[in-house]
Amino acid sequence: MQDFKFNNPVKILFGKGQIASISEQISPNAKVLMVYGGGSIKQNGVYEQVIAALGDRSVIEFGGVEPNPKLETLTAAIEIARSNSIDFLLAVGGGSVIDATKFIAAATHFQGDPWDILAKREPVASALPLGTVLTLPATGSEMNRFFVITNDTTQEKVGYGSEQVFPQFSVLDPETTFSLPLRQISNGIVDAFTHTVEQYLTYPVHAPLQDRMAESILTTLIEEGPKTLADPADYESRANVMWCASMALNGLIGAGVPQDWATHMIGHELTALYQLDHAQTLAVVLPSLLQVKQDKKKTKLLQYAERVWNITAGDESQRISQAIASTAQFFASVGVATRLSDYRVDQSAIKRVAQKLDKQGATGLGEHQDISPTDVERILTLSA
């Protein structure tokens, strides 16, 4: 096992009706900026529950955060937080809204151009406190310190992490997700699955508990994902998918093990350039990446084949191929297509993404920092 630091102070409030409990989590005198997205929370009752829980507190609303939240949109929110002396941020939505809120939290206290936090990796010394009401199980942002922001002007999508932006609490009420479009649930399943794989399918470092916990999440997503798509109001399967998504990226399964994240790095470029949903990019990239890197990932791929997919017949190469094919089939079966052509992205994307990563100096991706621009081209060619 590798040495590690693990720290996750996020308080999880899980279950039916838990939105009411945020009243106990936020100071009665707080001036709250409530951040949300396209307004679906006004159709499904979540908005009313949040407003009721906030009670007499002074609340300013900032709606309209888009998927892959944009610097350009959030600049206005930062200005509102500053000019109104906001002292608590409440994110109500999915990963994009939560990521946006973390960025607002960090940027409000930041001296200088907030984009420098991401572009120049400027340290975040302090941030506004924040909490979240999660309405879309997918990114795990509700239980971690990461956020990803898109700069529309430069077509960059950049991630960042800081202990300052851990949510103080996150409400996970599976009922708030019943009205979500199936596409978002499908995306969430693929996102959580890929987060887990990025921390698991690398090389062995004798960390059997982390391995088994990762396999636990993967197996549960394979089992519960299709159930929750078949019956969106099935509380139990939705609850399990929701908890899997948080556990997939709260730091636990990645503690003490190598991590990959090349699929995400390549995927971010596909979103920035072609506006694919985040999870769509993961479904496109991951199976091909596993194929291209199968030699270096061989031991873990064989373990994955056996423990997650029950593949024990055939020689090593056959078992690995079958595990990769099963992964792609699973993504397709939960409704997320795995080829660039499925999204009408033509082959010119291949060189364009590789060049963009090269220009950013983000070459040498993956757990061995050995995925070159040429490898990225090979991966995307397989996904064409």
Next chain:
Amino acid sequence: MQDFKFNNPVKILFGKGQIASISEQISPNAKVLMVYGGGSIKQNGVYEQVIAALGDRSVIEFGGVEPNPKLETLTAAIEIARSNSIDFLLAVGGGSVIDATKFIAAATHFQGDPWDILAKREPVASALPLGTVLTLPATGSEMNRFFVITNDTTQEKVGYGSEQVFPQFSVLDPETTFSLPLRQISNGIVDAFTHTVEQYLTYPVHAPLQDRMAESILTTLIEEGPKTLADPADYESRANVMWCASMALNGLIGAGVPQDWATHMIGHELTALYQLDHAQTLAVVLPSLLQVKQDKKKTKLLQYAERVWNITAGDESQRISQAIASTAQFFASVGVATRLSDYRVDQSAIKRVAQKLDKQGATGLGEHQDISPTDVERILTLSA
């Protein structure tokens, strides 16, 4: 899945040489009370590492905390903390030292008789901040809010939990455990295993991720436990046992599922009355408790048989019996005997323990609160 709150702010610093990093975790101006046990830390180099890390800070030492720490011992430590205006407690040791330190932390700020915290369940409104350097993987106390204290005068052993006594940090350096007597490692394996079972072998509530994470810990202990006993200086197996013990009782596998804890309640009485090691009591009680409660625990016992012990042959009753037998054999195989007679405790203990639990009003134990004094007698009779 049941509704749950999950919160665990303990920062884990895992790996070789991590004791040095406590310097960054404690204020340079802190007046530190360093709490430890019988002095083994002075033989194995841990004491020197801690003193070096504390540097110029004002440090008072309080050694001599015994296994199953006693109120009578800790009263002196509380007085020292108060009269010296101690503002940080550092536990260096195993679960007993950490539990003792949590009690000192709570009691120093407490108005009135500190034993009332445990005996009268008085709320703990505030506590001194604390950190830990773990030297014995077993109880999980380094990553939770629980402590258990023994009152020697009344022969009571009582547990308590408060968010105020979460350690701010815990250092887990597997190398600090190399010099431990094998008996303590054996006990730690049984303790962590039983903690996991207490949160797993109840009844199904459709929480497949929690189930699989619990099975991950059990399987890893079965795999790594014998290895670390065979070669105490095998860093990898010791590291894995250490991380399993923390994960077994940090709140995660118990979030959203029913919990039992009857084995611990009965075991505490055996320790209070007959001075058995904590883990010895668990090894004595657990297999018999599973046997007596097998009807109510049937579904989970069958799952446990299959997933943890690979038992698939035979009818349901045979598979359950075999799983329980495998559990007892595992405890014995790692060096912890499973019968009262192995510890020269005679049959008079059976009624004595049952009566003591009855008098405490602690009857109705277990996840269904249906384990009566008569059941306790049946359980202990099977363990005679």
